[in-house]
Amino acid sequence: MWAVARIGRRMPWYDQGGRFSGLKLATLLCLLAPAVWVLLQIPLELLEPRPVTLAIHATGLWAIRFLLLTLFVTPCRRIFLWPRVFILRRMLGLSVLAYALGHFCLFIVDKAFDLGVVANELVLRYYLTIGLLALFFLIALGVTSTDLALRRMGIRRWRRLHGLVYPALFLALVHFFMQSKLDVTQPTLLTGLALWLMLYRLVDRRFGRQRALGPVWLLSLTVATTALTALGEALYYHLAIGAPAILVLRANLSLGPAGWRPALIVTLSGLAVVIVATLRRLARHAARPMDGGLPQ
Ligand code: HEM
Known part of the structure; x- marks a missing residue:
């Protein structure tokens, strides 16, 4: 009985301390x-x-x-x-x-x-x-x-x-x-998101040792990743089918028949991270007790 309970606690919905999560x-x-x-x-x-x-x-x-x-x-x-x-x-x-x-x-x-x-x-x-x-x-x-x-x-x-x-x-x-045959929307999107994650690690290792990277860093990462994703996609289509790069880049600005382009989705994902990070910081700041008390 005890052994069964112990095995039960190893189920994936228990945490390391054996508590239900x-x-x-x-x-x-x-x-x-x-x-x-x-x-x-x-x-x-x-x-x-x-x-x-x-x-x-x-x-x-x-x-x-x-x-x-x-x-x-x-x-x-x-x-x-x-x-x-x-x-x-x-x-x-x-x-x-x-x-x-x-x-x-x-x-x-x-x-x-x-x-x-x-x-x-x-x-x-x-x-x-x-x-x-x-x-x-x-x-x-x-x-x-x-x-x-x-x-x-x-x-x-x-x-x-x-x-x-x-x-x-x-x-x-x-x-x-x-x-992928001609349409590389999905691999480009996932590569853009992977790029964000890799750049984050590089920058965090270099500048974020003491404190987590703040919203300005995260925004800069998002801008850089968006640019690389858009340029990468334009380059791919140019090399693969000779499509003019400017046309592919312009597709990022419209929600036309080609649908949301990968660079746009990377931007929105990065912005979502910036917004949540900012809200978390504000919440933590508000919860912190005031230093020094009231002026006399
Ligand atoms: C021995 C290992 C693998 C084999 C034999 C294999 C085989 C295949 C085959 C046959 C396809 C479809 C190709 C087509 O329809 O023309 C494919 C697509 C794909 N594979 Fe693999 N694969 C392997 C490993 C992996 C791994 C490790 C990953 C990811 C971690 C992966 C991710 C994908 C993805 C994302 C696609 C495309 C899906 C899509 O088009 O929506 N594959 N793979």
Whole structure:
């Protein structure tokens, strides 16, 4: 009975102290939702005519999205003065691995379980080889994400190994770009968000040691990332189909038939971070007791 209770406390909705966490449960449900939705769509025939291919796309896309979310935990903790968010990091990281493995398994299903064909394609198609390398990195991160692995490896070696998350992200994005045909809206958007996260880390390491980066820094990061995303997209279309760069750049200013462009979504996401960070600081400032008391 005692052992059952102990195992129960290891469920993902308990925190490290064995207390029930509503935050962890809500996050778990959100992480499961895309997989459940993909599974539901199959009997409902919403993925016809190529259910496996569409499921491959959905799982790959969610793997990268959750990877970015995992990398947002550290900024989130510092910028929003929210240390508790750290309890979600392992769960988020493992969800990336789960979706990436699901993605790979679906690829095997798509090849009718012919492992010879699978191996052949993994070697011959560069974008698949790159995806496989990203998957290896994610597996290395996943299997060493336990407390036991951390204790055995020691914090320094563990941290060095977990630096693999950056090459994994890079390779996953390259894999995404390479398999996209002409429309690179999604990979450009996710690359823009990844750029924000990387720039944040660089700037925070250099200037934010004592205190978290303030709203002015965050705004500057957002402006820089927006510019790089817009220029990157224009350059891609120019090189790929010879589209005039100015036309692609101008599309960022209109909400025309091409829909919201990646640079615009990066701007809005960055601004949302600035606004929440500012509100958090104001709230903390207001809650702080006044120094010095009233003048005599
Ligand atoms: C052995 C490893 C992998 C294999 C065999 C593989 C295979 C594939 C295949 C067959 C496609 C669809 C290509 C097409 O329809 O033309 C694809 C797309 C994709 N993959 Fe992978 N992949 C692997 C690893 C990964 C990993 C590790 C990630 C992310 C962490 C990832 C993310 C994606 C994304 C985002 C897409 C595009 C989804 C979309 O178009 O909406 N893949 N992959």
